[in-house]
Amino acid sequence: MIPVAWRQFRSQAAVATAALVAVAVALAVTGPHLVDVYRAGLAACRAQGTTGSNCSNPVAGADRGLQVAVLAVVLVAPALVGMFWGAPLVARELESGTYRLAWTQSVTRRRWMLGKLGVVALGAMAGAGLLSLMATWWSSPVVTAAQNRFSPGQFGLLDLVPVGYAAFAFSLGAATGVLFRRTLPAMAVTLAGFVAARLAVTYWLRPHFMAPVREVLPLQDAGIGLVVGPGGPTVVGQAPPLPNAWVVSTTVQDAAGRAPTAADLRHACPDLPGIGTAGPPAGPGVGHVSAAVPVPGGLKAPLQQCVATLGARFHDVALYQPADRYWPFQWFETLTFVAAAVLLAGAAVWWVRHRMR
Amino acid sequence: MTAVLAARGLGKRYGRRWALQDCTLDIPAGHVVGLVGPNGAGKSTLLHVAVGLLAPSAGSIEVLGRPPAADAAQLSRVGFVAQDAPVYSRLTVADHLRFGARLNPTWDPALARRRTEDLDLDPRQHAGSLSGGQRAQLALTLAIAKRPEFLVLDEPVASLDPLARRQFLQSLMEIVAEQGVSVLLSSHLVADLERVCDYLVVLVASHVQVAEEVDTLLGAHRRLTGPRRDPASLPGDIEVVEESHTERQSTLLVRTDGPVLDPAWTVEEVGLEDVVLAYMGRAVAPARGRRARLGVAP
Amino acid sequence: MIEFHLDSRSGVSPYLQIVQQVRQALRLGLLGVGDQLPTVKEVVAQLAINPNTVLKAYRELEHQGLAGARPGVGTFVTATLSDSTLASHGPLRHDLERWMAKARRAGLDDESIEALFRNSFRTFRDAAAQDIA
Numbered sequence: 001m002i003p004v005a006w007r008q009f010r011s012q013a014a015v016a017t018a019a020l021v022a023v024a025v026a027l028a029v030t031g032p033h034l035v036d037v038y039r040a041g042l043a044a045c046r047a048q049g050t051t052g053s054n055c056s057n058p059v060a061g062a063d064r065g066l067q068v069a070v071l072a073v074v075l076v077a078p079a080l081v082g083m084f085w086g087a088p089l090v091a092r093e094l095e096s097g098t099y100r101l102a103w104t105q106s107v108t109r110r111r112w113m114l115g116k117l118g119v120v121a122l123g124a125m126a127g128a129g130l131l132s133l134m135a136t137w138w139s140s141p142v143v144t145a146a147q148n149r150f151s152p153g154q155f156g157l158l159d160l161v162p163v164g165y166a167a168f169a170f171s172l173g174a175a176t177g178v179l180f181r182r183t184l185p186a187m188a189v190t191l192a193g194f195v196a197a198r199l200a201v202t203y204w205l206r207p208h209f210m211a212p213v214r215e216v217l218p219l220q221d222a223g224i225g226l227v228v229g230p231g232g233p234t235v236v237g238q239a240p241p242l243p244n245a246w247v248v249s250t251t252v253q254d255a256a257g258r259a260p261t262a263a264d265l266r267h268a269c270p271d272l273p274g275i276g277t278a279g280p281p282a283g284p285g286v287g288h289v290s291a292a293v294p295v296p297g298g299l300k301a302p303l304q305q306c307v308a309t310l311g312a313r314f315h316d317v318a319l320y321q322p323a324d325r326y327w328p329f330q331w332f333e334t335l336t337f338v339a340a341a342v343l344l345a346g347a348a349v350w351w352v353r354h355r356m357r
Numbered sequence: 358m359t360a361v362l363a364a365r366g367l368g369k370r371y372g373r374r375w376a377l378q379d380c381t382l383d384i385p386a387g388h389v390v391g392l393v394g395p396n397g398a399g400k401s402t403l404l405h406v407a408v409g410l411l412a413p414s415a416g417s418i419e420v421l422g423r424p425p426a427a428d429a430a431q432l433s434r435v436g437f438v439a440q441d442a443p444v445y446s447r448l449t450v451a452d453h454l455r456f457g458a459r460l461n462p463t464w465d466p467a468l469a470r471r472r473t474e475d476l477d478l479d480p481r482q483h484a485g486s487l488s489g490g491q492r493a494q495l496a497l498t499l500a501i502a503k504r505p506e507f508l509v510l511d512e513p514v515a516s517l518d519p520l521a522r523r524q525f526l527q528s529l530m531e532i533v534a535e536q537g538v539s540v541l542l543s544s545h546l547v548a549d550l551e552r553v554c555d556y557l558v559v560l561v562a563s564h565v566q567v568a569e570e571v572d573t574l575l576g577a578h579r580r581l582t583g584p585r586r587d588p589a590s591l592p593g594d595i596e597v598v599e600e601s602h603t604e605r606q607s608t609l610l611v612r613t614d615g616p617v618l619d620p621a622w623t624v625e626e627v628g629l630e631d632v633v634l635a636y637m638g639r640a641v642a643p644a645r646g647r648r649a650r651l652g653v654a655p
Numbered sequence: 656m657i658e659f660h661l662d663s664r665s666g667v668s669p670y671l672q673i674v675q676q677v678r679q680a681l682r683l684g685l686l687g688v689g690d691q692l693p694t695v696k697e698v699v700a701q702l703a704i705n706p707n708t709v710l711k712a713y714r715e716l717e718h719q720g721l722a723g724a725r726p727g728v729g730t731f732v733t734a735t736l737s738d739s740t741l742a743s744h745g746p747l748r749h750d751l752e753r754w755m756a757k758a759r760r761a762g763l764d765d766e767s768i769e770a771l772f773r774n775s776f777r778t779f780r781d782a783a784a785q786d787i788a
Contacts, residue, residue, distance in 0.1 A: 101439065104426075106430075389705050
């Protein structure tokens with residue numbers, strides 16, 4: 001069965017191989033340039049005396065179009081696998097009637113399904129693994145400079161997880177193809193299901209793989225976010241200086257866990273426009289004073305005073321996943337998606353064996 | 358002789374609709390069996406159940422003594438050519454033969470090769486560009502090269518031109534003569550079945566109407582023509598299958614075990630097509646011995 | 656080696672047609688003692704008929720003493736039909752042709768001539784059968 005499944009898969013594999021080769025060439029050609037920019041940026045920062053997260057490396061903006069393209073390719077590849085390799089796997093044979101030829105050969109439906117699923121799943125995972133390997137290598141200067149590999153936007157596009165995503169999307173495609181017996185509806189449902197699964201895992205499951213570390217930090221005036229919104233002024237927590245960690249949430253609270261009310265803010269920061277005094281603040285950025293926006297000279301002292309007053313009662317509570325949990329999380333998420341893939345594949349095999357009669 | 362297909366009260370339902378009902382059959386081995394009936398009668402359903410593509414909703418069926426598609430060994434004993442001979446259009450003829458060789462341990466590569474050569478099939482041609490007749494021959498090769506004991510074909514020649522049809526049946530009969538395989542094929546065209554089948558099953562409205570050897574069938578049916586008469590006046594061992602009357606004349610197609618001695622009737626033999634049409638025309642079978650309703654032609 | 660053909664509209668069952676064609680070939684001298692009849696496979700590959708039909712025909716020929724099967728080799732002609740009649744074919748044909756010309760001159764068309772012959776032949780044959788019985 002395996003040689004037969006491979007023969008049926010051959011032309012799709014050829015297309016994927018050609019695409020991978022093209023990507024490899026493009027990345028190999030442009031990769032060294034990024035490395036150079038990165039190293040030059042590091043050297044410049046060292047000369048200036050800034051280190052770590054204070055060093056803004058120009059590599060972040062280098063080859064911006066290509067950066068986006070690489071991200072897009074890794075993001076989209078598993079969905080494409082699901083739609084174009086998974087959905088037609090069985091649905092095509094059902095639509096064209098060739099299942100009447102396949103299921104009357106001397107091989108049981110179980111062997112037939114396992115052969116087809118196994119060969120293409122391995123191909124999908126291998127292809128996704130290669131793609132991810134190349135993309136991770138190429139974008140490592142950017143990711144290292146931004147120290148954001150654990151962030152939700154970047155985590156799913158690096159290292160191991162794309163392999164799990166590809167396996168899952170493929171199985172989802174195959175299973176919906178079996179269920180709907182038609183390729184096009186299966187493709188649509190696969191895409192929707194894959195997107196939903198990715199979002200659900202990223203925002204609902206991943207934060208809870210391990211209990212996040214809780215750290216209480218004093219408020220700092222550099223990086224504090226004071227926002228004047230329709231409900232009055234609020235203060236947004238500031239991200240602690242943890243490179244390559246994943247800050248799940250930051251909140252400003254007092255010892256009892258309560259956030260500062262508008263009254264608290266007006267009492268603590270009477271001299272800040274828009275908060276203590278009536279009227280819009282006379283500064284750049286409507287209603288928002290933060291480190292990202294340069295503080296006009298006249299507001300520096302009132303701001304420090306404000307933060308000192310607030311800081312007596314309130315603290316910055318950060319929930320985060322430390323940087324050294326990156327690889328356990330990669331494995332955890334990959335295995336979760338692979339397990340789901342196996343379940344879906346098993347369901348597809350069961351359906352073909354018992355329900356399609 | 359062992360039965361190649363034994364069904365007891367076999368039924369298959371799709372939702373509320375029964376495609377097959379109450380089918381009891383004992384098809385002996387060593388025959389070429391024709392399955393004939395109008396569209397929607399359940400022919401494809403019966404064949405798909407026989408090769409394991411469908412499971413019965415009621416009753417039971419055994420093929421070569423075992424449930425259809427019970428395991429790989431059973432699958433290798435039954436060959437199937439589905440309607441319109443499905444093939445993988447992007448694979449070549451040679452690919453299909455390799456496909457057959459890999460998926461069937463009993464595959465005979467010499468037989469496959471010989472047939473492909475005799476039929477002038479180009480091994481490198483993509484199956485999608487074959488003509489209808491060539492596709493049917495390729496599908497037949499795939500079904501027969503694993504040397505099955507039982508070959509099932511679903512309307513193999515329905516969409517073929519007359520020459521391709523004749524060539525296909527010539528091929529099929531040659532295979533039967535050579536390998537001694539039992540065959541079950543369905544068709545609308547009684548004329549083709551007449552040449553190749555020696556056993557006939559007539560399926561109408563999801564029920565089996567007739568299931569016996571063609572010689573016996575033809576020997577038992579007669580056409581009676583004579584002056585206008587009520588069929589009830591016939592002796593009890595004569596069953597009227599079809600009747601039509603004008604004001605002066607009656608024409609009956611009857612089934613009888615003995616000769617019709619009444620001199621008022623002109624007795625003729627009936628061709629297979631007319632016998633089959635008579636059974637296809639009448640409603641779901643009453644029990645043998647009861648008469649059909651009187652139907653008067655203007 | 657002779658070749659068979661099948662007239663699906665003749666009303667004569669296929670196996671009988673084969674028997675008749677063998678007998679006709681024997682009569683005309685196309686087949687002689689020791690000649691091999693076409694194999695079952697060859698016949699069905701050409702006519703697309705059931706192999707059992709051919710087997711039945713060959714068994715009937717064996718029954719009539721005209722052919723015999725040699726296992727593994729084939730079926731062979733063992734006796735011929737009286738070819739002493741061949742000599743009389745010429746004059747008989749001549750008589751027939753004269754009769755047909757006469758019928759034409761009397762104003763009969765083709766169908767009437769054929770019907771007249773068939774009717775007379777049937778009567779003649781039935782009478783002969785009754786004599787035998």
